[in-house]
Amino acid sequence: MRRNGPLALIFHTIFVVVMVAPILVVCLVAFTPEGFLSLPTNGFSLRWFRAIANYPEFIHAFWVSLGLGALSSFVALLFAVPAALAIARYRFRGRDALAALFLSPLMIPHVVLGIAFLRFFTSAGLGGSFAALIIAHVIIVFPFALRLTLAAATGMDLSVEMAAVSLGAGGWTLFRRVTLPLILPGVISGWALAFIQSFDDLTMTVFLAAPGTETLPVRMFLYIQDNIDPLVTSVSACVIAITMTALILLDRFYGLDRVLAGKGDPGR
Amino acid sequence: MSGLAEERNARAPWALTAPALMLFVGVLLVPLAMTVMLSFHDWGQYKGIEPVFILKNWQEIATDSYYAEMFWRTFRIAILTTLLTALLGAPEAYILNRMSGRWKSFFLLVILGPLLISVVARTLGWALLFGGNNGLVNKLLMSAGVIRFPIPFMFTETGMVVALAHVMMPFMVLSVWAALQRLDPQIENAAMSLGAGPVTIIRRIIMPQIMPGVLSGAIIVFSLSASAFATPAIIGGRRLKVAATLAYDEFLNTLNWPLGAAVATLLLVALVLIVVGSNALIERRYAEVFR
Amino acid sequence: MAYLELDGVAKQFGAQTVVDDFSLAVGKGEFISFLGPSGCGKTTTLQMIAGFLDPTRGAIRLEDKDLTAIHPAKRGLGIVFQSYALFPHMTAAENVAFGLEMRNVPRNELAERVRAALAMVGLAGYEERHPRRMSGGQQQRVALARALVIKPSVLLLDEPLSNLDAKLREEMQIELRQIQRTIGTTTILVTHDQNEAMSLSDRIVVMSQGKIEQIGTPQETYEKPVSAFVSQFLGKTNDFAGTIDRTAIPARLVAGSWSAPAPAGLSGPVTVSIRPERIGFGDEGLGAKIVTRIFQGNHWLFQCDSECGPAIVIRQNDGERQPAEGDAVRLTWRPEDMSVRARTVT
Numbered sequence A: 001m002r003r004n005g006p007l008a009l010i011f012h013t014i015f016v017v018v019m020v021a022p023i024l025v026v027c028l029v030a031f032t033p034e035g036f037l038s039l040p041t042n043g044f045s046l047r048w049f050r051a052i053a054n055y056p057e058f059i060h061a062f063w064v065s066l067g068l069g070a071l072s073s074f075v076a077l078l079f080a081v082p083a084a085l086a087i088a089r090y091r092f093r094g095r096d097a098l099a100a101l102f103l104s105p106l107m108i109p110h111v112v113l114g115i116a117f118l119r120f121f122t123s124a125g126l127g128g129s130f131a132a133l134i135i136a137h138v139i140i141v142f143p144f145a146l147r148l149t150l151a152a153a154t155g156m157d158l159s160v161e162m163a164a165v166s167l168g169a170g171g172w173t174l175f176r177r178v179t180l181p182l183i184l185p186g187v188i189s190g191w192a193l194a195f196i197q198s199f200d201d202l203t204m205t206v207f208l209a210a211p212g213t214e215t216l217p218v219r220m221f222l223y224i225q226d227n228i229d230p231l232v233t234s235v236s237a238c239v240i241a242i243t244m245t246a247l248i249l250l251d252r253f254y255g256l257d258r259v260l261a262g263k264g265d266p267g268r
Numbered sequence B: 001m002s003g004l005a006e007e008r009n010a011r012a013p014w015a016l017t018a019p020a021l022m023l024f025v026g027v028l029l030v031p032l033a034m035t036v037m038l039s040f041h042d043w044g045q046y047k048g049i050e051p052v053f054i055l056k057n058w059q060e061i062a063t064d065s066y067y068a069e070m071f072w073r074t075f076r077i078a079i080l081t082t083l084l085t086a087l088l089g090a091p092e093a094y095i096l097n098r099m100s101g102r103w104k105s106f107f108l109l110v111i112l113g114p115l116l117i118s119v120v121a122r123t124l125g126w127a128l129l130f131g132g133n134n135g136l137v138n139k140l141l142m143s144a145g146v147i148r149f150p151i152p153f154m155f156t157e158t159g160m161v162v163a164l165a166h167v168m169m170p171f172m173v174l175s176v177w178a179a180l181q182r183l184d185p186q187i188e189n190a191a192m193s194l195g196a197g198p199v200t201i202i203r204r205i206i207m208p209q210i211m212p213g214v215l216s217g218a219i220i221v222f223s224l225s226a227s228a229f230a231t232p233a234i235i236g237g238r239r240l241k242v243a244a245t246l247a248y249d250e251f252l253n254t255l256n257w258p259l260g261a262a263v264a265t266l267l268l269v270a271l272v273l274i275v276v277g278s279n280a281l282i283e284r285r286y287a288e289v290f291r
Numbered sequence C: 001m002a003y004l005e006l007d008g009v010a011k012q013f014g015a016q017t018v019v020d021d022f023s024l025a026v027g028k029g030e031f032i033s034f035l036g037p038s039g040c041g042k043t044t045t046l047q048m049i050a051g052f053l054d055p056t057r058g059a060i061r062l063e064d065k066d067l068t069a070i071h072p073a074k075r076g077l078g079i080v081f082q083s084y085a086l087f088p089h090m091t092a093a094e095n096v097a098f099g100l101e102m103r104n105v106p107r108n109e110l111a112e113r114v115r116a117a118l119a120m121v122g123l124a125g126y127e128e129r130h131p132r133r134m135s136g137g138q139q140q141r142v143a144l145a146r147a148l149v150i151k152p153s154v155l156l157l158d159e160p161l162s163n164l165d166a167k168l169r170e171e172m173q174i175e176l177r178q179i180q181r182t183i184g185t186t187t188i189l190v191t192h193d194q195n196e197a198m199s200l201s202d203r204i205v206v207m208s209q210g211k212i213e214q215i216g217t218p219q220e221t222y223e224k225p226v227s228a229f230v231s232q233f234l235g236k237t238n239d240f241a242g243t244i245d246r247t248a249i250p251a252r253l254v255a256g257s258w259s260a261p262a263p264a265g266l267s268g269p270v271t272v273s274i275r276p277e278r279i280g281f282g283d284e285g286l287g288a289k290i291v292t293r294i295f296q297g298n299h300w301l302f303q304c305d306s307e308c309g310p311a312i313v314i315r316q317n318d319g320e321r322q323p324a325e326g327d328a329v330r331l332t333w334r335p336e337d338m339s340v341r342a343r344t345v346t
Helices: A006-029 A047-053 A056-089 A095-106 A110-123 A130-155 A158-166 A171-200 A216-226 A230-254 A256-260 B004-038 B056-063 B065-097 B101-116 B119-130 B136-143 B157-181 B187-193 B198-226 B230-236 B243-254 B257-290 C042-050 C092-102 C107-120 C136-148 C166-183 C194-200 C218-223 C228-233
Strands: B042-044 B048-050 C004-013 C016-026 C031-035 C057-062 C078-080 C154-158 C186-191 C203-208 C211-216 C238-245 C252-255 C258-261 C268-274 C280-282 C286-295 C299-306 C309-316 C328-332 C339-342
Touching (some): A006 B157, A047 A056, A056 A095, A056 A130, A056 A171, A056 A216, A056 B004, A095 B004, A110 A130, A110 B004, A110 B243, A130 A171, A130 B004, A158 A171, A171 A216, A216 B230, B056 B065, B056 B257, B065 B157, B065 B198, B065 B243, B065 B257, B101 B157, B119 B136, B119 B230, B157 B198, B157 B230, B198 B257, B230 B243, B243 B257, C004 C042, C016 C042, C016 C211, C031 C194, C092 C136, C107 C136, C136 C166, C166 C194, C203 C228, C211 C218, C238 C309, C252 C268, C299 C328
Parallel strands (some): C031 C186, C031 C203, C154 C186
Antiparallel strands (some): B042 B048, C004 C016, C238 C252, C252 C258, C268 C339, C280 C328, C286 C299, C299 C309
């Protein structure tokens, strides 16, 4: 492998600095001792982190986001695992169309989904409810749950299952004792990626959330709309820290490039 | 006669996919259809939504130049963002791919990681960096002598493109990275042994091969930028509207749902056509070589 | 005088020595094989000649010019890679033309040379085909044409046939040999396949753990291996423990009940190395019992339990009656068919 030249390394350095700068600046400003937005030049202070405690809307929104992400990712997997097994194993009419349908939430702009769900759930009398949020999030995280489960199911050696069948296992036992353990890494990673997607979604959720069911990104967004002060940077810093932790765990556990290869890429 | 195993094979996939299929039909296709219907309904300040079939909203979008301007701005921002990510992301992916193992995975994490960090937090970072005329970015550019007067970033398209490019960059790097992984590791050595210099190798050997990756990355970046909400809303403020923020306004401020639905439907249709069309073009163009 | 010369070449990656003290003189037009198991340093040596790696020590000279001082793009060597490394976005003709374009060969001459090169490897009519639409064998030929069309001073082949199936590999071996003999390009082949090395090369360089074990013609290395490694790597062999008795007059080499006049030079414990097809069944010699007898079409394979341990014998299927399983036999061979090495007693 050829080495990178000095020009390439300068380009790379600037690129990385620019990629990291906005995230870094948020984290730095969060530690400011001043009462206004500024870089902490006069020492670090935790006052804005403590200030979060006096703003219960953020705390509440955090718990809503956490519960919503965990629950909707789990529900999505309940639907996605059987679907992934079917798509991975069987060649049947309509297979490609089904796969395209299941991945379609990646292609549909979230603003459109937000509007469609708002209209739908308002007509159904569920407007602004937590249940409506769960159902909507199940749809948007479904492609991520499906992709990683599908990758695991496709890579699985089918003869292992045949061996289990020949030994007398069948139906539920076969799934619980043989299939599930083998695809588990994919399923767990699918859950984690789905969770992050749900936890981060603003565009769709901003249409559906009502006071009381506002998620953290929605609360942050609405707060920023009114004014930007150091409080929102300290909240952001917490969100960044949580995501980074999840990210590093995911990388150790499964390999980040494999996880991310399943993200984006609509219509494929 | 079909045997027992065959019969089971015919039924099993449908039994397994039925729950998900019902979920998608019931909670995705029905709401989408309802939205399209909604765009044909009437609306008045005092009467609210009237479930009739009229073309009023579509006529308004077609005739009022405000909407044409807004859609043109949306796609202009998306195109510029796509170009910026391709111009910077493709070389970076190439440089990244040439690094040795440990550095490679470290920087990959640094560059792809932001993909999973809240868009609100990332855009907030840009708002802080732009921060008026004496924001950090302007100070830096001026002290480096790149510009003499501060560039307005907040509430401008320039700022939106820069922040959006940052948000979308990981998709481009990832897409080109994937294309680079498919390259024969000896291909550069092969070209070199035949007498090609570094520029020729990049121009004639590497570029043509990663082009499908750049293009599919461009499709992702374009479609996500054209429908982006958080970044235009925060950087653009209430003045500079794009399709997504306009639809949001119609729904949650003006409460003219039918008009908002029409904007959203148009955005969806336009994007689907562009994405499907360019995917088909790319596949036709590269079918001979890569399939 | 040597055309290509490697002089004490060594390569280290960190503390690990991958190639050590590699010296070889290649004559013009010669076909040399680097043969050894994976990780023996043969590919590293090839890459140093190609210029993709720099030697840690030693010199590489081509016609007395220091090759290591020349950029790989200017060395003018033709290389066929294990993966072929064809340019997938170019047609077969464009692939072959690439090296000529880099040399600014005029358009007419270029077209003619590309056509001739593809015809030489039997691919006339495939000019417009893309590599992904070609079979492995055809891709291999394009790679060969691409390397040869620039009239390289040396042709380097890095396991070029290892991705082909057995039958195709044999065909390509014959073809490769014919092409090389016709155009007379000095060629170095890296391979782990001893049959390939033996059927193609003028001389074989057997390598193990970064060092040269033996340099010789295929026949020499096969029949007179200088070490246990060489004899075992180049096909099946029997190693019997024997002794040279210098007290007897004349001195004798004894292995079990088999004995022969002792060769000059050695004494005490020795290893007698003898190829299975050179052993016959006789009235006297090494006592053995046939354990299994396997019919393999043109020959029989016998696994025997001999006085000196397990032994393999291969006999041509010439219609003669062969001993059966369980028969007691005597193994015998001509002294000139064996090679004898000193044996350290542990």
